[in-house]
Amino acid sequence: MKVMNKNMSISKCMDIWLKNEHNYIKESTYFLYLTIIENHLKTYFKRRRMNTISNKDFQSFVLDKLNFGRLDGKGGLSKKTVKDMTVVLKSVLTFAMKHKIIDKTEFEFKIPRKEKTRKVEVFNFEERKKICKYVKNNLCDQTLGILICICTGLRIGEICALKWEDVNLRTEVISVNHTIQRIYINTARKSKIIISSPKTESSRRTIPIAAELMPLLQQFKSNSNFYVISGKKKYIEPRTYRKFFKKMLNILKISKLKFHSLRHTFATQAIENGIDYKTVSEILGHASVGITLNLYVHPDLEHKKECLNKIFNNLVKES
DSSP states (O other): OOOOOTTOBHHHHHHHHHHHHGGGSOHHHHHHHHHHIIIIIHHHHTTOBGGGOOHHHHHHHHHHHHHHOOTTSSSOOOHHHHHHHHHHHHHHHHHHHHTTSSOOOOOOOOOOOOSOOOOOOOOOHHHHHHHHHHHHHTOSHHHHHHHHHHHHOOOHHHHHHOBGGGEETTTTEEEEOOEEEEEEOSSTTOEEEEEEOOSSGGGSEEEEOOGGGHHHHHHHOOOTTSBTTTSSSSOOOHHHHHHHHHHHHHHHTOOOOOTTHHHHHHHHHHHHTTOOHHHHHHHHTOSOHHHHHHHHOOOOHHHHHHHHHHHHHHHHHHO
């Protein structure tokens, strides 16, 4: 490891920290950290020395990225993106404390609450019917992938990485073991495709195959090393598959929602049909049921009244 000193710049310290971390993290995580450091942390802190960074600077960085963080200059970044950045910044600062570059300090920050929460976008019943009808009338490897997503809630990276070896037609389950990502390195102009294991342990999961999907999978079943949506040894990357999906929506003349809306649509249908939240959460690969509840469960006033009436009626019966 390079010699550490108290006059070291934060930029230099970040480089040393990332080089040290490289051997212990996934390649996709490494490039995520590299992008955060090069595009955001270094450009914000510039040539500041490590020993001049204060808690106030940490909070100012958070607010700046929330309001003006987009590289195209069109506003701020999401809370999740900014939180990812704070993880990197805090790790660098902890590293600096460990090596006595800076004194021990409790770095804290607050993320302001937003009044409005973004509504989850889903395809309505008629649109779902149109999608399913189109798939069945234009059945190919790519359209089969769309149907799998609307029946399982797979993420786009997961369906692109799905191989036939992950589809067990005997036990009727799909195993989610990999994901494909296009990682942007340093600037938006340079990128590379990475195939890796899912980010969290809960994302690595087994999903039962719906009975109506089984005959279609049997029809297309191919070499175990082939990718499901390409039918070949070569994968189709998410960016290309999004274009395919967008083209399909244009043909159907329905809502131009994002590919991720297929996942939202699956989850919404599952909950509307009375599937318990724990099951939905595990199928989606969420880290906790709380994530599922916050995203998809928003009871209206009538439902709340119904629940309270049930409780009251039971109390009356028992008394």
